[in-house]
Amino acid sequence: MSIPSAPRVTLLAGGVGGARLAHGLALALPDGGAEHLRVVVNVGDDTERHGLLVSPDLDTVMYTLAGLNDEARGWGLQDETYAMLDQLARLGEDTWFTLGDRDLATHVVRTARLAAGEPLSVVTAHLAAALGVRAGVVPVTDDRLRTLVDTPSGRVAFQEYFVRRRHADAVLGLTFDGAEAARPAPGVLDAVRAADVLVVAPSNPFLSVDPVLAVPGVRDAVRTTSARRVAVSPIVGGQAVKGPAAQILESLGHEVSALGVARLYTGLVDVMCIDEADAHLAGPVGDLGLEVLVTDTIMGGPAGRERLARELLGAVGPAA
C-alpha cells in the first residue's frame, strides 16, 4: 500500500520507551500529531494507592508529550516535591509507591472524575488536553485490567513486583486480570484499523505490549489492519534499555536479544527495527519473514526521538 506523506500513525505503548517514541512521532508529524497520532496505552500497571487511581503509563506518555516529564528519572513530573508523601509517612501509611505533590493532582482529578462516572478514556483526554498535549492518548480499555506477576514467592500485583520489590523476582508467568471481559476503549480498534502506520513501541513486550494486545479485538485488529506495521526492539546488545525486559525474556524461556523480541512479534508486524549494536542479527530477523530496519534506537533528547520516528516512518513509506 502507499503511505501518505503525513500518515495517520497509531502507537502501542507502555511507559518510558513508549512515551519517548510518542514524543518523537509528535515532533515528526504535523501539529504535534493532533490529527495524525494516536497513542494506545497499557493500563495493566494501574494501581489504587491510598484510594487514588494511578495510571503510570498513561501519565508518563501524557507528561512526556506535554514536555513536563522528569527526563532524568523517566517518569513523574519535573521539579516535583514530596510533602504529601512525607506527611503520609507521618500518618503511618506505607509510602513505597512514590507520589509527588504535583503528580498527585492528576490522580486526584482522575479518581474524582471516574467516581463521577466518566470513563478513563474521557478523563485521559481531558487531562492530556489540559496539559497541552495535541496527540490522542487513549487507554487500551476503560475497563479494569491489572497485570499480576507470578514469582517464586507467589502471585503479586504489578506494582508490588515492579516498585516495592524492585522487579528483583524471577517472572514465572503473567496474568492480565480482567482482560477477558475488557472492551477496547472507544476509538482503539479504529485507531489500529484505520492507521496508515502502526508502531509497536520499544516497551516491554510482556509487561507493556502484551496487556494491550490482550484486550479482546486488539490483537486481531493488529494482525489484520492494512496499516504498515513496525516494532522497535527494547533489547539492545542483549540488554534492556530500561527495566526488566531482559530478565523476563530469559525467565520465560526466550532468547534475550532483538531476535528473541522479533520472534514474539512475527505475524504482528511487517518491519522490525533493531539497534545498530544488533546489526549482526539483521539476517536472522529477516529469516523470520520480517523486513529489518537497523538504526540507532537509543532515544536521548527530543532530537533523537524525532530522528528515530522519522526513520521508522521512512522505513514503511515516504518520509513524513
Next chain:
Amino acid sequence: MSIPSAPRVTLLAGGVGGARLAHGLALALPDGGAEHLRVVVNVGDDTERHGLLVSPDLDTVMYTLAGLNDEARGWGLQDETYAMLDQLARLGEDTWFTLGDRDLATHVVRTARLAAGEPLSVVTAHLAAALGVRAGVVPVTDDRLRTLVDTPSGRVAFQEYFVRRRHADAVLGLTFDGAEAARPAPGVLDAVRAADVLVVAPSNPFLSVDPVLAVPGVRDAVRTTSARRVAVSPIVGGQAVKGPAAQILESLGHEVSALGVARLYTGLVDVMCIDEADAHLAGPVGDLGLEVLVTDTIMGGPAGRERLARELLGAVGPAA
C-alpha cells in the same frame, strides 16, 4: 456537685476558637488530656473537594492539639506548600478551596479509610493518634451532616458561603442537612453525660455549636448532664474574635454582644465566661440566671490558652 482536682472535661468545639481552647485544656489537664479531655467537634463544615472529604474543624482541632497548626492563619499546617493546588489549577479544576500538600495527606487517608468502611470517628482517632494527640477528638456524628446557608441570593453549601464568598453574604437562616437522621458518634453522649465539666468553646454559636447540638440527643444530654457547664463568649467588645459571628448574630436578630451570646446559651450552661472588655455586661448576664466569669478570653499562645482553661476549670470547681 464537687469537681475533682483533675476533672473529666468535654469540650464542644468548632474550628479555631475551639481548637485553641482544646489546646489550653490539654495543657491544663494531666498527660495532655489523654484520660481527661474529650473534644466533640462540629462536622457541618465538612465538604467534598475533588472527591476528598475535608473536615476543617476536626483538622484544626487535631493539628492545634498536635502543635502542627499554622498559628498565624489559624488553620492548616505549618510550613505548608501548594504544589498540588497549583497543578490542579493547571488541570482546569477550581481552586478556591485551599488544599496544602501536607494537609492533603489527611484528606487522602480519611477518604480512603471511609471508603474502606471505617466510620469517621475511628478514622479521626487514628489520625489524631498518628499525630501524637493525647486528648480524645471525636466528630459529633459519623453520619453525613452539612450546614447550608440561606443568603439573599439563595441557599448555598457552607464552604461556598464561608470560603468562596468569604462570608460576605447576610445569613438569613441555617439548615443542618442530615442532622435529623444523624446519630451521635460512639462516645459522644457519654462524653457529655459523664463529664465533670462541660465547656462550650468560643466558637460561632450558629455555625459551630448549633450543628453539634442539632444531632439528636446531644442538646438533651447537655441540658441534663450533671456536669458543671461553662460557655465562653466568642463576641468580645461587640465584635467576633474571628469570623462572621457578629454579622450572623445581627442578621438573625440577636444582640451583637456577649449578652446576646449568653441569651443563646441560657438553659444550656451554668457559667458564662465573658471578656474583661465586656465586664459591664456581667450584671445583665447574671440577670439571665447565669454565673458569670469575667476574664481575658483572648487566647494568644499556649500560655494564654492554658491560663484561660485553668480559669474556666477554677470557675466551676477546684483548680485542675
